Structure formats: C-alpha cells, structure tokens
Amino acid sequence: MDGPPPSSTTPTTDPSKLESTNTTTTLPPLPLNLSTHKPFITLHWLPIMLTSGILPITLYFALHYGTSLSLTVVLTIPLVLMGVVSLTALLRRSWRLSCKESACRPLGCEAMRWSGDFFHWNFLGGFVVLTVVISVEIGVGSLCALPLSLPIFYISVELLIAQVAMRAGWRTPVRMSSLPRGSPTHPGTFILVEDVVAVDGGLGREWREVWGRRYEADGELRALLRRLDLLWAINKDIGYTVGWGLPWVWAGDMVVITIWMVKRMLRRQRGR
Known part of the structure; x- marks a missing residue:
C-alpha cells in the first residue's frame, strides 16, 4: 500500500512573479547528478536513436534499392522495430505508475x-x-516519416500554448501531474522534467517534491524554463517538416543549448 501523501504542498507560484530575486543559500538542492546516470541514459536512448533515427534511413536505402521487396514491406520493417521499442517504454512506464507499491x-x-x-x-x-x-497508409513514404516529426511538432505546440497561458494568467483546466486543476500555469518544460525524471529516471515522489520547491524558490529557474519553452516551441516548423534523420540533429542542438543554459545559471548561483 502507498504511504500517506507527502506533506509538501503543490507548487502555486504566480507566473507573473517570474523575475523575483533568490536567496541562493536557501535554494533546495536537486537530488540529481547526470554524471552518475550516464550509463542509464545511454542504455535508455541508444535503442530509441537506433530504431527512430539510424535504422529507418539505413534499411530504407538498403532494402528499397538492394532487394525486390515492395515499398510497403520496406517501410513496415523499421516502423515495427520502432513500435516495439515505443510500446516497451510505454508498458514499462504504465507499470511504474500503476503498480501497488x-x-x-x-x-x-x-x-x-x-x-x-x-x-x-x-x-x-x-x-x-x-x-x-500509419496503419491506414503504410506504404506512403511521407506518412511513414511522421513518427519523429509529428511528436516534436505536438510537443512544441504544447510548450507554446503553456507560454500563452502563462502570459494571459490562465489557470490549468485539468490536473497536470502534481498541479491540481485551477493551479497557475507552469512552463511545459517544468511538467516534462518532473514526469520524466520521477518515472523514467526512477527518482519518484522525492524528485517531484524537491523540483516543485526549487521552482517556487528559484526565480532564475522559472525564467530559464520559460525561455526553454520558447526555444523548443519556435522551432516547431523545422521539427515538423524534416523526416527521420534531421530531427535528431535539431533535437541534439537543443539539448546542447539546454545543458549550456542550465550550467551557466548554476555557475552564476554558486559564484554569489
């Protein structure tokens, strides 16, 4: 059985106060060190990158021009591989969230x-x-290039909507992870980081609690998350129009920029 709900309250920071000053000595430390999670991150993302970036391109040219297989079969093979990896991740996530303990x-x-x-x-x-x-038109190459570009477009639109909602002062119409319905809207990246690290990273409710407290206490973090929302959302058209390969180049650049921005903020805080 699950224990009683955590004593910490759900984040309720008013987005209009994003630029408030911090007292760096009171910032809750985040229990996450990426350097110790590198093997896990590599094992987690390697099959995704292979089945969603490298194999679709390699198998398409190898099978389409090197064999007599029909286009439908050629396009089906990488899609099945990617589907298996995605379904495995979805089932693993479902189990972690729904199991009794x-x-x-x-x-x-x-x-x-x-x-x-x-x-x-x-x-x-x-x-x-x-x-x-994809099942409706499995043999159409343009549709079979959607598994990467469409999710990127979808996420980018959500991040953009979050920024519009924050600027307009709208409150959440439904529960968004640890934010109850009617809470001030938070950046989309706040929700993504909370959920992915807590479930896929295995840090659980402890992370959700600390992440919420850090967001409340750290004006620089709140401002950074807003900028990251815009950084990822502005590129939605690029992410939508490219096919299997270039989304990884685009996403890789965004990850590098994101890490650089976060490290710069942390160095600035430690130097005070």
Whole structure:
C-alpha cells in the first residue's frame, strides 16, 4: 500500500512573479547528478536513436534499392522495430505508475493507481494516433516519416500554448501531474522534467517534491524554463517538416543549448 501523501504542498507560484530575486543559500538542492546516470541514459536512448533515427534511413536505402521487396514491406520493417521499442517504454512506464507499491505517481495522486501523469497521457495519446495514421497508409513514404516529426511538432505546440497561458494568467483546466486543476500555469518544460525524471529516471515522489520547491524558490529557474519553452516551441516548423534523420540533429542542438543554459545559471548561483 502507498504511504500517506507527502506533506509538501503543490507548487502555486504566480507566473507573473517570474523575475523575483533568490536567496541562493536557501535554494533546495536537486537530488540529481547526470554524471552518475550516464550509463542509464545511454542504455535508455541508444535503442530509441537506433530504431527512430539510424535504422529507418539505413534499411530504407538498403532494402528499397538492394532487394525486390515492395515499398510497403520496406517501410513496415523499421516502423515495427520502432513500435516495439515505443510500446516497451510505454508498458514499462504504465507499470511504474500503476503498480501497488509505486513511488513515482504525481503528488496528490498517491492512492490513484490509474491516474498516470501528464507526460504519460501525452505518450499514450501520441502512440495511438501515430499507430492509426500509419496503419491506414503504410506504404506512403511521407506518412511513414511522421513518427519523429509529428511528436516534436505536438510537443512544441504544447510548450507554446503553456507560454500563452502563462502570459494571459490562465489557470490549468485539468490536473497536470502534481498541479491540481485551477493551479497557475507552469512552463511545459517544468511538467516534462518532473514526469520524466520521477518515472523514467526512477527518482519518484522525492524528485517531484524537491523540483516543485526549487521552482517556487528559484526565480532564475522559472525564467530559464520559460525561455526553454520558447526555444523548443519556435522551432516547431523545422521539427515538423524534416523526416527521420534531421530531427535528431535539431533535437541534439537543443539539448546542447539546454545543458549550456542550465550550467551557466548554476555557475552564476554558486559564484554569489
């Protein structure tokens, strides 16, 4: 059985106060060190990159021009490989959130086995939509190039909507992970980081609590997350129009820039 809900309250920071000053000595430390998680991150992302970036391009040219297989069969093979990897990740995530002893559900949902989190419902919905779209016209090359570009476009639109909602002062229409319905809107990257690190990274509710407290206390972090929302959202057209290979170049650049921006902020805070 799950224990009682955490004593920490759900983040309620008013987005209009993003630029408030920090007292760096009171910032809650984040229990995450990427250097110790490099093997896990590599093992997690390597099959995704292979089945979603390298193999589709390699197999297409090798099988389409080197064999007599039909285009439908050629396009089906990489899609099946990618589908297996995606479905495995989805099932693993579903188990971690729904098992009786789960320690990674959103704050306030500890006793709700089937509540999921915001990222999980996006993952599930995107998987179903892509499966239906591709199954209808499996032999159409342009549709079979959607499994990377369409999710990037979808996420970018969500990040952009989050920024519009924050600037307009709108409140959340539904529960978004640890944010109850009616909470001030937070950056989309705040939700993504909370859910991915808590569930896929295995840091659980402890991470959700500390991440929420850090967001409340750190004005620089709040401003950074807003800028990251815009950084990823502005590139939505590029992410949508390219096919299997270039999304990884684009996403890789965004990851490098994101890491650089975060490290710069942390160095500035430590130097005070």
